[in-house]
Amino acid sequence: MKKQSFESQFRNLKTDEIDIMQNRGCVCEEWDRITVPEGFIPERFKNVAFYGDIMLGIMDGRVDSVSGISRKCGIYNSAIHNCIIGNNVYIRNVSNYISNYNIEDGVVIDGMNTLEVTGPVAFGNGVLASVINEGGGREVPIYDRLSAHEAYIIALYRHKDLLLDKLRGMIDAYCDSVRTDRGVIGTGAHISNCGHISDVKVGPSAQIIGIVRLNNGTVNSSAEAPTRVGAGVIADDFIMASGCSVTDGVIIEHCFIGQGTELSKQYSAENSVFFANCGGFHGEACSIFAGPYTVTHHKSTLLIAGLYSFINAGSGSNQSNHMYKLGPVHQGILERGTKTTSNSYISFPARIGAFTLVMGRHNAKSDTADFPFSYLIEENDESVLVPGVNIKSVGTVRDSKKWPRRDRRKGSDKLDLLTFYLLTPYTVQKMVNGKALLEKLEEEAGTATQKYYHNGVKITRAALDKGIKYYDLGIRRFTGNVLVSLLQRNGFNSIGDLRDLFTSCDDYGCGRWLDIAGLIIPEGALNQLFEAIEEGRITSLEDVSGGFRQMHKNYSHYEIAWMSQRLETVLGKRSSEFTVDDIINILTDWIKAVEDLDELRCNDARKEFSATAMVGFGIDGGDEERRQDFNAVRGEEDSNDFITQLKARLKLKQDTVAELKQKLSAL
Known part of the structure; x- marks a missing residue:
């Protein structure tokens, strides 16, 4: 609510209105500093102390509680200083005061200590969160519309001085634009039974219930994506994005809380950023970059000084960033899809490859970035890598399918741009690298060798x-996936049409790909954005965000370029020289890889229906009762959704490849 936009519609209080308010226990040393609109109802104010310049709206409505209690809008038993109060606001039992706020229409403030703005502040915008490295050097300035991708660049591209200077300058300009000595409580916000709120901006429809303290921050919110801050919360120097939930005794300091993120059950975090759909319960975080879907549900779980995304941290998972020499200066990277089992431990520095399952304690400073879909196991105090095995796990497939379904973000204004696919040029290129490394290890050490060592891990001959x-299998499957999708989406009537499909794609998709905190894009496209920022062709945060959005939109075009380049490598010829037989052979190879990998995944799923899986069922009966009890609770193998859907999709793919081969053969 801006005072100048409707100031002309307001007038001073009339004498009879002042009399009514005084008779109802209201006090003010300078009544002429209170202005009201026509239709003002003085009877809606009782036991209110007014100080400074006040604008009061029309209070002719009612507010209804969830339990059905209906109360007249107005201000009761409160002290108000330098405030603009909108229409149909309900304020009651403010034991200290409300100072320097614009309180918009329909706001409810029912029981609290203090709500104040202490001077020109940016409401948490510009606060530095020391992420990834607890010793400093990777600080991210948080602000209202910070995306995971912007934060990733600021934290991890410290070597690009000009780029970072430009980005920091844009963020500084934004912080200056929101700096003011007036706070805002947005339309329809609800604040009740709260302690002290100082220098905090609250967005529309936010619910702040029973907090202990909020200091120097912003609670972004909207009617379509309301934010909830609940009982016992203590938050200092923070930004909360729309649609997040912070409740039940959470303590945060120097933190950004992203859209759809839930922190609850006494979770504590400092100097950390949490992006889309993270979940923190019971445990603690210190100096972490929690990319999208970073989740921890358990007590005694510590995430510290690392980069995480799409991760599930098991009970008692811990990391260490301190070797008691130069301080807590070490850092770790757990790439997307990593899982840590109960009581697992990683001594940083370390880098764990995508979709890796970590079990046991690891002190070897491992780097398994080029070995995605692996197990990292502790065996006799050694870190043992089982490369690639996780690609056949039903759990890995299940994870990739559940993430889109568990997207809690509401509305169309999503800050983080997410790539949910399991197989992408990013993960598959790592498989290409991993396969080449394994073959090189075998070649250099000889076929008689039974164990190999690489980057701090041991790999057995059988695992290699x-x-x-x-x-x-993974490389062939993904390459064929993209090819089949390309052929299905586009018509072709000649070999020339077919070749054109491979040459019309974006060259940026060739080469190296990156995971920019949930957004998978080619390095070439990202560098183009960097150049535009450094050269001054992009000068606003909106345009930076637009650059990321364009890359996200272009994913399928980039992906085709990667596939085309891969086929050129496999076939040993340019795409302009591809023949019909080449494409048919690739399709044949693809469906074989699909069949083989699906069979491995079905076999993995069947383990969940073995006799071992039935242990604990049929508690007071024999084998038959155990089987019946198991089937009643878990269902039977033949009717399991995962297995039946996998078989159905395989049949569809087999039919598709047969149709494509027939069409190609007719050219």
Whole structure:
């Protein structure tokens, strides 16, 4: 609510209105500093102390509680200083005061200590969160519309001085634009039974219930994506994005809380950023970059000084960033899809490859970035890598499918742009690298060697051989996936049409791909954005965000370029030289990889229906009762959704490849 936009519609209080308010226990040393509109109802104010310049709206409505209690709008038993109060506001039992706020229409403030703005402040915008490295050097300035991708660049591209200077300048300009000595409580916000709120801006429809303290922050919110801040919360120097939930005794300091994120059950965090759909319960975080879907549900789980995304941290998972020499200066990277089992431990520095399952304690400073879909296991105090095995896990497939379904963000204004696919040029390129590394290890050490060492991990001969096989299946499957999708989406009537499909794609998709905190894009496209920022062709945060959105939109075009380049490598010829037989052979190879990998995944799922899985069922009966009880609770193998859907999709793919082969053969 801006005073100048409707100031001319307001007038001073009339003498009879002042008399009514005084008779109802209201006091003011300078009544002429209170202005009201026509239709003002003085009877809606009782036991209110007014100080400074006040504008009061029309209070002719009612507010209804969830339990059905209906109360007249107005201000009761409160002290108000330098405030603009909108229409149909309900304020009651403010034990200290409300000072320097614009309180918009329909706001409810029912029981609290203090609500104040202490001077020109930016409401948490510009606060530095020391992420990833607790010792400093990777600080991210948080602000209202910070995306995971912007934060990733600021935290991890410290070597690009000009780029960071430009980005920081844009953020500084934004912080200056929101700096003011007036706070806002947005339309329809609800604040009740709260302690002290100082220098905090509250968005529309936010619910702030029973907090202990909020200091120097912003609670962004909207009618379509309301934010909830609940009982016992203490928050200092923070930004909360729309649609997040922070409740039940959470303590945060120097933190950004992203859209759809839930922190609850006494979780504590400092110097950390949490992006879309994170979940923190019971445990603690210190100096972490929690990319999208970073989740921890358990007590005694610590995430510290690392980069995480799409991760599930098991009970008692811990990391260490301190070697008691130069301080807590070490950092770790757990790439997307990593899981840590109960009581697992990683001594940083370390880098764990995408979709890796970490079990046991690891002190070897491992780097498994080029070995995605692996197990990292502790065995006799050694870190043992089982490369590629996780690609056949039903749990891995299930994760990739559940993430889109568990997107809690509401509305169309989503800050983070997410790539949910399991197989992408990013993960598959790592499989290409991993396969080549395994083959090189085997070649250099000889086929008689039974164990190999690489970047702090041991790989057994059997695991190496299987890893090559698993990576080969994944590479062939993904390459064929993209090819089939391309052929299905586009018509072709000649070999010329077919070749044009491979040459019309965006060259940026060729080469290296990156995971920019949930957004998977080619390095070439990202560098183009960097150049535009450094050269001054992009000068606003909105345009930076627009650049990321365009890359997200272009994913399928970039992906085709990667696939085309891959086929050129496999076939040993340019795409302009591809023949019909080449494409048919690739399709044949693809469906074989699909069949083999799906069979491995079905076998993995069947383990959940084995006799071992039935232990604990049929508690007071024999084998038959155990089986019946198991089937009643878990269902039967033949009717399991995962297995039946996998078989149905396989049949569809087999039919598709048969149709495409027939069409190609007719050219």
